[in-house]
Amino acid sequence: VTRDNMDKMKNGCIVCNMGHSNTEIDVLSLKTADLTWEKVRSQVDHIIWPSGKRMVLLAEGRRVNLSCSSVPSFVVSITAATQALALIELFNAPAGRYKADVYLMPKLMDEFVSSLHLASFEAHLTELSDEQAKYMGLSKAGPFKPNYYRY
Numbered sequence: 001v002t003r004d005n006m007d008k009m010k011n012g013c014i015v016c017n018m019g020h021s022n023t024e025i026d027v028l029s030l031k032t033a034d035l036t037w038e039k040v041r042s043q044v045d046h047i048i049w050p051s052g053k054r055m056v057l058l059a060e061g062r063r064v065n066l067s068c069s070s071v072p073s074f075v076v077s078i079t080a081a082t083q084a085l086a087l088i089e090l091f092n093a094p095a096g097r098y099k100a101d102v103y104l105m106p107k108l109m110d111e112f113v114s115s116l117h118l119a120s121f122e123a124h125l126t127e128l129s130d131e132q133a134k135y136m137g138l139s140k141a142g143p144f145k146p147n148y149y150r151y
Contacts, residue, residue, distance in 0.1 A: 003029035016058035025061035043068045081113045107143030
């Protein structure tokens with residue numbers, strides 16, 4: 001969304017970013033001497049044009065699904081790590097491995113991402129004993145959930 005787009009918007013419009021990056025609204029173009037910023041409350045600003053027109057800008061143009069939600073940053077970290085690994089897999093996969101479709105993440109990948117975040121809880125994993133692995137019908141290396149289990 002460019003400054004030209006925002007100049008044409010109606011008084012009282014609400015502008016927020018629900019996209020994939022923090023660059024989809026040209027916020028820098030709003031930080032000029034001709035516009036006044038008025039903080040309404042946390043994550044909510046009025047941008048006031050010389051004509052008196054007001055635009056409500058949420059989260060200073062950052063993604064509202066992250067900035068204004070109640071989702072803890074820890075959950076966001078897990079989600080971002082999982083998405084990054086999935087993108088690396090797609091980039092490195094041989095041509096034809098994946099069709100344009102929806103795929104479930106492999107449990108091993110999901111468990112790897114989880115293991116990366118254990119230190120946040122001061123948690124440590126121990127290796128399953130042979131007896132434990134046999135009892136649960138799992139490999140000692142994982143995945144640690146049975147096939148019928150869905151994350």
